[in-house]
Amino acid sequence: MTDKPETARRPAAGSRKHRTISGSSARGSAQFTRLAGARSRTLLHRRARTPGARPGTMRIPADAPPPRIHAMSYDLDRLEEREIEDVETLISYRDASRVVWIDVAGFGNEPILRRIGEIFGVHPLAMADVVNVPQRPKVEDYNDRHLIVTLMARLREPHTVDVEQISLILGPGWLLTFQERPADVFEPVRKHIRAGVSPIRRMGPDYLACALLSAIVDGYFPVVEAMGEEIDRLEEEAMDRPARSTSHQIHEIRRLLISLHRIQWRQRDALASMLHEEPSPFTAPVRVYLRDVYDHSVQALDAIETSRDLVVGLMDIYLSSVSNRMNEVMKTLTIMASIFIPLTFLVGIYGMNFDYMPELHWRWAYHALWGAMIAIVIGLAIWFRARGWIGGGDVAKGKR
Numbered sequence: 001m002t003d004k005p006e007t008a009r010r011p012a013a014g015s016r017k018h019r020t021i022s023g024s025s026a027r028g029s030a031q032f033t034r035l036a037g038a039r040s041r042t043l044l045h046r047r048a049r050t051p052g053a054r055p056g057t058m059r060i061p062a063d064a065p066p067p068r069i070h071a072m073s074y075d076l077d078r079l080e081e082r083e084i085e086d087v088e089t090l091i092s093y094r095d096a097s098r099v100v101w102i103d104v105a106g107f108g109n110e111p112i113l114r115r116i117g118e119i120f121g122v123h124p125l126a127m128a129d130v131v132n133v134p135q136r137p138k139v140e141d142y143n144d145r146h147l148i149v150t151l152m153a154r155l156r157e158p159h160t161v162d163v164e165q166i167s168l169i170l171g172p173g174w175l176l177t178f179q180e181r182p183a184d185v186f187e188p189v190r191k192h193i194r195a196g197v198s199p200i201r202r203m204g205p206d207y208l209a210c211a212l213l214s215a216i217v218d219g220y221f222p223v224v225e226a227m228g229e230e231i232d233r234l235e236e237e238a239m240d241r242p243a244r245s246t247s248h249q250i251h252e253i254r255r256l257l258i259s260l261h262r263i264q265w266r267q268r269d270a271l272a273s274m275l276h277e278e279p280s281p282f283t284a285p286v287r288v289y290l291r292d293v294y295d296h297s298v299q300a301l302d303a304i305e306t307s308r309d310l311v312v313g314l315m316d317i318y319l320s321s322v323s324n325r326m327n328e329v330m331k332t333l334t335i336m337a338s339i340f341i342p343l344t345f346l347v348g349i350y351g352m353n354f355d356y357m358p359e360l361h362w363r364w365a366y367h368a369l370w371g372a373m374i375a376i377v378i379g380l381a382i383w384f385r386a387r388g389w390i391g392g393g394d395v396a397k398g399k400r
Contacts, residue, residue: 056124058110058131065106067113068182072101074193076201081194087115093174094119099205100174101193105182107131120176121145122169130167130178137267139274139281146170146281150213150270151263154185155222163263166216168209170281175205177212185219186212206282207289213271214293220264220300224307227257231310238318242325246318254311261304268297335384342376 069084075098084090084102093100102120107113110131117127123142129135129149140147148168155161166184169176177186189211192198200211230253237246271294274280275287282290350359350369359365384390 056128058107058113058128060107060110060131064108065181066108067104067106069116070103070105072103072190072193073098074196074201075099076196079194079196079201087112087119090116090119096173098173099208101177101205101208102174103177103179103186105179105184107178107180116176120169120171120174122171122176126169130169133165133180135165135167137263137270139270141279141281144172148209148213148270148274148281150216150267152179152185152216152219153223153260153263154183154219155226156183161223161226163260166212168212170205170209173205175208175212185215189215203286204283206286210282210286210289210293213290214296217267217293217297217300220260221303223260224300224303227253227307228310231307231314235310235314235317238314238321242318242321247315250311250314250318254308254315257304257308257311261301261308264297264301264304268294268301271297331389335390338384339377339380342380343373346373346376 069087069090071080071082071084071090071093073080073093073096078098080098090102093102102116104113104116113127113131114124116122117124122145126140126142126145126147129140129147134151135149137150138147139149146169148170150166150168151163152166153161153163162181162183164180164184167178169178189200189208192200192211200207234246234249234253237243238250271290274282275290275294280287346369350357359368362368381390
């Protein structure tokens with residue numbers, strides 16, 4: 001087997017509500033980072049549990065959309081795909097001879113979710129972890145049912161990032177996927193299933209789960225690339241025109257990168273446990289493909305770490321630019337004060353009301369004083385320029 005799981009590969013580069021970050025232009029990019037930090041603080045923290053709540057309790061958000069159930073069953077020769085209106089219809093899929101993929105999008109109906117768990121024999125604790133988001137990426141075994149929790153990050157137009165929990169439950173001959181909202185990164189996998197020209201139609205549900213995990217991991221690459229473009233823009237702004245908002249944007253994008261780093265770190269560990277620990281939800285032939293998914297996870301983690309390091313250096317650039325601007329202002333004020341000090345000295349002397357000051361009675365004294373002051377200003381300007389303190393300083397220094 002030499003084929004890869006059915007996802008588009010990208011090279012590694014440098015709450016229950018959606019966590020959304022948006023922006024496009026310079027002003028839009030500022031909004032990108034401002035919203036990013038506010039949302040990213042919730043990515044890895046569980047919602048508060050009610051003290052004494054029964055294990056397996058589901059906490060359904062009030063604004064959760066009703067579940068949309070999409071079923072696909074296939075083998076090498078045939079594909080059946082349909083939308084499920086009545087949850088009891090799923091009973092016919094439970095013991096099907098073909099591979100079955102049931103995708104549930106939306107948590108807005110607890111009885112339907114519990115009924116799905118009952119039909120497929122899913123442990124109540126596993127169903128609670130599916131619904132009570134966000135959970136940390138992990139793998140848990142319930143006899144012949146395996147729960148895989150992961151977090152999906154995807155880039156939408158215009159420059160919008162959604163971070164959402166995706167839960168996979170792998171059973172004998174079937175795969176259940178649960179997501180908070182209908183949109184996902186699984187469409188390339190569905191297209192390969194419909195096309196029927198790839199290994200996915202010849203292999204079991206564990207290969208399907210591997211392909212979905214591959215799609216989730218690869219979804220981080222466009223996100224990191226978009227973050228890299230934002231970092232480049234902030235670097236240019238920090239060097240050329242640093243403002244108060246620049247520091248705020250840098251802190252927010254750093255906070256988001258820290259959250260993404262924690263997510264991907266834990267997803268990498270979960271993939272490693274599926275590769276090396278027993279029991280594993282994946283058969284030996286599929287682990288070869290899973291190893292490739294793990295490699296992509298490491299690449300995504302490296303790219304996030306690189307971006308995070310760049311943001312740390314970006315704050316140093318910002319502080320240096322602000323300090324340089326302050327130095328330029330102080331230098332300008334110092335030069336102006338230095339020019340006016342001798343002029344103030346002369347004016348102060350001849351502004352005194354003494355009777356015996358012979359210069360005050362000279363015919364050309366007024367003109368001579370003006371000439372002396374102008375000469376002092378010109379002389380100081382030439383000297384400052386020769387020292388490289390005003391215009392052409394680098395050239396002057398080079399000549400010396």
